[in-house]
């Protein structure tokens with residue numbers, strides 16, 4: 140709400156709020172900017188602060204998004220001397236910079252709070268904190284240039300620019316930021332695109348409604364910023380350290396071996412599936428008779444050892460179902476559909492086996508403890524990782540079996556990506572897939588066919604997923620290159636009363652608790668003395684006195700004409716389209732005319748050349764008109780005119796070039812010079828015959844001069860030197876030709892023609 144005129148504004152803690160907003164920069168009706176130097180001086184050149192370092196915190200962004208409202212909380216905090224209960228009581232209206240509800244813009248130009256706040260930094264340095272409110276961008280009365288100028292100026296002047304956004308960081312927010320900061324960078328002379336021209340940028344996302352995606356505050360903000368400003372498709376050069384669970388397993392193996400020894404060895408068997416060949420061999424050894432092993436003496440002996448110990452001896456079995464084994468070996472039956480009975484029967488079967496075989500015999504059929512450990516681990520990792528690898532199967536990268544191998548080896552798709560990004564030449568993936576575990580087996584596979592098919596497909600997949608359009612990359616790179624530090628803070632919605640109640644006057648009781656909680660974090664984060672950022676320009680810390688000079692210098696740049704005008708996207712695109720169409724049409728004209736009178740073509744009569752020019756011009760204009768362009772016919776008419784003018788310029792060149800091919804015009808200068816010499820010689824002869832020697836000498840002298848001209852002209856044509864002299868001689872010859880010889884020639888031609896006509900009519904036979 141506007142600061143009341145009847146009583147001075149009072150802060151929430153009952154302390155009078157000293158100062159008022161002062162309009163430093165105003166925008167005039169003709170969209171030019173004016174700096175009120177006097178007011179600026181009253182704020183910054185006060186005796187007590189002019190020598191102090193300046194901290195300038197500005198809030199900029201679209202109009203009607205609560206910038207001034209937020210600044211008033213900044214004021215409260217600073218006015219309360221940063222005390223912990225700065226937010227004050229529930230009943231005090233929010234005052235300071237003028238803010239209000241409604242849809243029409245409030246702030247115009249740039250405002251400063253008239254009373255800078257003085258603090259001492261932890262290093263003992265005295266600083267003055269200035270708060271700056273800016274005109275909201277994109278309202279219906281501001282041009283793109285106005286918005287860009289306000290944003291650029293405030294960014295150039297401030298040490299912390301709060302970019303106030305609503306609900307999210309959208310791509311258009313980044314595009315505008317790019318345009319505005321580029322406009323700022325252009326104005327700065329140190330526009331080397333290397334040093335960072337601006338200091339801190341804080342994205343402030345208001346009304347953040349997705350705390351379940353990213354939490355309110357700075358942590359969620361950083362997470363969000365990381366996503367939004369990520370430049371995808373750039374391989375990070377630092378190597379990626381990945382913690383594989385399999386690697387841990389290798390270290391654990393030793394410990395596992397010891398552990399396995401104290402576990403009953405049956406566990407090793409119990410872990411085997413009953414389809415496993417080892418399980419079958421074990422059972423076979425418990426039940427085999429002599430005949431089964433007759434072809435193998437060693438095995439025969441082994442079986443003899445078991446003879447008598449095993450009650451039922453049979454040949455290789457057709458079935459190894461637990462139910463039939465128990466019935467054959469132990470001669471008992473049980474309910475195979477009862478899980479508990481099943482386990483009890485298995486236990487009896489194993490006890491029987493243990494009692495009939497020595498440990499040594501029995502252990503032949505065990506998996507090693509290491510193998511069992513791996514098997515265990517493999518199942519656990521497979522369960523954990525397989526879901527992400529199903530994407531690889533559905534994308535045709537590998538079959539399910541390979542995906543299971545990869546998953547079982549402790550890798551998921553995300554980790555594979557990190558390996559690939561860390562080593563994009565595919566070696567990383569190859570090495571990982573083929574590295575040996577402590578059993579000497581490959582981690583995933585070393586089958587060449589699989590490796591050759593899966594690894595390139597994985598690499599393609601990661602590359603395509605990583606692809607980000609160059610335009611998007613460029614925006615992100617640009618923004619990062621402009622600021623020394625970029626942060627983000629997610630603010631919750633302040634509640635419906637704040638947003639929609641026309642009588643809301645900023646009392647805390649009407650504001651949602653979440654919002655107030657986050658304010659208590661945000662404001663000290665920006666303004667607590669230990670967090671203040673002193674304004675720096677080209678590495679120098681700026682005092683309030685210096686800031687006045689910079690302000691004046693910067694505004695002068697934006698008042699002048701030297702900066703290109705920032706345009707709306709449509710206008711810029713329409714211009715680019717039209718210019719491209721002009722260029723295509725002009726090239727077509729040049730090509731067509733080259734066909735008519737190009738370098739290797741013969742001289743063409745000027746009238747004919749003009750006709751050809753008209754034809755090519757028409758065609759070029761047709762090409763321009765038929766090109767698809769943005770902006771409409773009215774916008775294009777100016778470019779059509781530009782095209783016609785450029786084509787006429789080209790035509791002049793073609794005319795000159797054509798003229799140079801005319802041998803008569805090329806020979807005109809020597810012919811004129813020679814004619815003048817002859818005439819001068821003959822005239823001098825006539826005058827000397829009649830005794831007027833002095834006049835004859837003048838003509839002789841003229842003849843000598845023209846002879847010298849002629850010799851010089853030939854020399855210059857031959858050597859290419861003294862070209863300016865040749866041009867002057869050509870000009871003299873042209874004047875003589877135009878003034879004397881050409882009219883004479885025309886007259887002679889006319890008389891000749893008349894004579895010819897007369898003779899022709901006289902010689903015609905008379906009719907009776």
Ligand SMILES: Nc1nc2c(ncn2[C@@H]2O[C@H](COP(=O)(O)OP(=O)(O)OP(=O)(O)O)[C@@H](O)[C@H]2O)c(=O)[nH]1
Pocket residue numbers: 201202203204205206207208209237238239240241243244245246247273274275276345346630631632633637638639643
């Ligand atoms: N939804 C929402 N509204 C807010 C928030 N903060 C303030 N408002 C309301 O937004 C309206 C405009 O506030 P201002 O501070 O005048 O907005 P501004 O961005 O300075 O507006 P301009 O000066 O026109 O650029 C007021 O009605 C505030 O109550 C917020 O975080 N979320």
